[in-house]
Amino acid sequence: MSLHQAKAKNRRSKVELLPADIKAQLNEMLRDGRMQQIEIVEAINQLIESKGLPEDQQLSKSGLNRYAKRMEDIGQRIRQAREVAEVWTAKLGNAPVSDLGKILQEGIRALAFETQMDMAEGKISADPKSLNQMALLCQRIEAAAMSSHKREKEMRQLFASEAAEVAEKVASQQGLTAEGVAALKREILGIA
Template sequence: MGRRSSIDILPQEVRRWLERALTENNFTGYADLEALLRDKGYLITRASLQRFGYKMEQQLARVRAATEAARLMAREAGDDADDRSAGLMALIQTEMMDILMRLQQVGDGDDPSDRAKLLATASKNIATLTRASVNLKRFQSEVREKVESAASAAEKIARKGGLSAEAVQALRREIMGIAT
């Protein structure tokens, strides 16, 4: 396994302080942070701080993007057919693919048993996600069938009640809109 970074070996409270300082300073001021850490007795180069800050900033960006996507889905998607869950599963599937791609890039010097453990965990999570996806699709199909049945029943009643063909079709479109 590769050498641990100088930031990885910091005591937890110092690392949490560093993470807060980076976010509060909007990932700037690395020279000041280097000096503050030196005053506390930790020799961490500006380059190490910048690498750590960049990774942390990228993680925060991914979290923000996922959060915003979830907000949009919650606001825009009616949830009668559990569209939010479908969207959430799609986000998770995308992340799992990203993780698997990164696993392919694990270096030759890394411990193969660590890679095997990561692959086993990823495989288990993918299986769980796939089962959830299959169950969700089954549920969505059942919802569509029930809506189609309700639309057909309403259409028959509307025709018997003397509604015009246009009104019947408008009613059907409104009912079917529930399932889309």
């Protein structure tokens, strides 16, 4: 990548530099889909002019097209992620949130592994910053897994405790002996 390309890549687009209210209107026009891009450019440039902004802030057709394409690509990825989530949610039914978290953790582990393999094969650069980020990602994945496991264990203990209290109350009302109630409670709590 040349120095000029690197500078161009880091430079903010005219759309990103628009005042928030104009950018919000632009985004609404794109989402609505009733206007063609040329009409959107004309409408936004009229807004820019009416606000007294410099003429060099006006949008070009190609600039708007690049922005619209980027927003569509992002929207497509979001739609795909939602579809995947719907499939897995339907497959798991009413599975605990921790199960969904485990799936996400496994997905991130797989992605990290693929990235590591691409680095090893030279498909992508293995610079120190990337390696550091990969190590940090692995550390966070494992910390999240441990946290999920701990939370799941605490939830099970809380549920067992509540179930034991209800069982104790019902068993006592049904005339079970104190020894029988204690045995039932131990079984539910996993102490037996």
